[in-house]
Amino acid sequence: MEPQSTMHKIKPVLAAAMLAAASVSAQAGTMDSPGFWTTPTIHDYGKSHFLPNGAFKPQPGHTYKIVFALTQGPKTPGEVNPALDVVARAVNLYVASGVPLHWDSALTNPSGRGGPNAEAAARHKEAT
Template sequence: MYKVKSFVATVALAAASLSVHAGTMDAPDFWTTPTVHDYGKMHFLPNGAFKPQPGHTYKVVFSLTQGAKDPDEVSPALDHVARAVNLYVASGVPLSRLKFVAVASGSATSLALDDAHYRVQFGVPNPNLPLIELLRKDGITIAVCGQAMAEHHFEYDWIDPRVTLSLSALTTVTTLQQAGYALMPL
């Protein structure tokens, strides 16, 4: 009988703990977008390990290769760049110390298209452009692989003016790594 009561008490305690924990995750202020507003949801952990240091400069090249499942959705890879910005700034790192470059290729290539050409290709406005605008205002460079543009039969003059045309994602990543950038594949 004691083992049954102990088991029931343990299960009840675990269930109560889960419901309290789940309730906080559902709270409207649990997920925030403090810097890149409305993009890159994050939950800040003040005592989390491996927090960026405010006095350091962070150089990261993001290799964006995954596009959205639907053309009317923001690229999840681009949204993760926004999450990185939000996490670093929430940790106290000023935007001026973030040297971030995001280069799109593969199925993420279309995120770089201007609105008119994106609409022709997919029948909807380019949902990535508002995020690209916000990231650019925060000093983040958004680039697209010239080789991927050609592979997708996208003309170079279809690229949104806020996006930099690079020779290739391969050369962008390796050139920046040689300059001390860390690679973050997304």
């Protein structure tokens, strides 16, 4: 009797997993379509797909202060720090939600391997 009740519990879980896999594979085709990924505010960086009915949607009337820790640097010196793409994605999504863009709302904190490019940028700014 015990194996039958266990099987009854497994069937719904298996069915849900198969449905989720089918949904993901069906959606994968649309993810490659033009216009699915957008970069509305920081162009060419932070590709995002805005979901107007998403579970979490920033509210335009609220003030947000976000700190991003940049702990990893780029693989080569001429490359843009990949962590900045995460910052750009957040900015793109917040602005797409109607939150006004205030450049003091997002702070980056470079450290470790994420710091050398920030130091070089500061030296370049001082020199120019």
